[in-house]
Amino acid sequence: GSALQHHGGGEGLDPGAAYECAHAVTAGAGAGTEPWAAWVDAPAAAAGPIVTEVLLNPAGDEPEQELVELVNPGTAPIDLGLYRISDSDPSLAADPSAVGDAIPIGSILQPGSVAIIVAAGYVPGGADPAPAAGCLIVRLDGSIGSSGLRNEGGEPVFLFEAGSGSIASFYPNALGTTAQGSSATKVAADLPDGDQLSWVEADPTPGAVP
Numbered sequence: 001g002s003a004l005q006h007h008g009g010g011e012g013l014d015p016g017a018a019y020e021c022a023h024a025v026t027a028g029a030g031a032g033t034e035p036w037a038a039w040v041d042a043p044a045a046a047a048g049p050i051v052t053e054v055l056l057n058p059a060g061d062e063p064e065q066e067l068v069e070l071v072n073p074g075t076a077p078i079d080l081g082l083y084r085i086s087d088s089d090p091s092l093a094a095d096p097s098a099v100g101d102a103i104p105i106g107s108i109l110q111p112g113s114v115a116i117i118v119a120a121g122y123v124p125g126g127a128d129p130a131p132a133a134g135c136l137i138v139r140l141d142g143s144i145g146s147s148g149l150r151n152e153g154g155e156p157v158f159l160f161e162a163g164s165g166s167i168a169s170f171y172p173n174a175l176g177t178t179a180q181g182s183s184a185t186k187v188a189a190d191l192p193d194g195d196q197l198s199w200v201e202a203d204p205t206p207g208a209v210p
Helices: none
Strands: 002-007 018-025 032-041 050-055 067-071 083-086 114-118 136-139 157-161 167-171 183-186 199-202
Touching: 050 157, 050 167, 067 157
Parallel strands: 114 136
Antiparallel strands: 002 018, 018 032, 050 067, 050 183, 067 114, 083 157, 157 167, 183 199
16 A cells, blocks of 8 residues: 655644655555655635724714724635624633624625624714725624623724634724724734734724725
8 A cells, every 4th residue: 555644743734834745655565655756735724804993982873883894814705604703702701602793694705805793773874984885794683792892991802713712803902992983993904913003093994905
């Protein structure tokens, strides 16, 4: 028999890594390991949605006009229904699947596109800027977080996998209290979520690609 071996250790292939391969003959007169010059690139991990803006203190009604903006930085569509959203850390919960709010299954965010997660009673426009053209509006059954997002002192927002509770992206409450009608906005989508310098207070731009 024969088998394909990779040099690099570990039980699996690391996403995006390259491995030198060898062809191993395990029985018969030709038993041994024969080097193979090819390199195999392991597929890169799929990119998940990124939180890029949080409007905790809208100029309009609360909690109806609060929103969380997400962007799909990858090359494949994402079903946001595979995630949940919460104002509490799911990693601290015994059952992450019971934390926060379910995002409706079938909420497909296309590559490079932007979505806003909003409360059931959200009305585009009014006292707050309307979403950009083409923005996906995803309504929850109720409000975002526990009866809405807190204004005084602010609070974090977590987007996490519904099954595992693994955090995909989060707003770390880097700014605390924000002025009414202002958003906590990420400077660039690819900056670290947990870095305070990644976030600034700015006029809301829901649905605009960061």
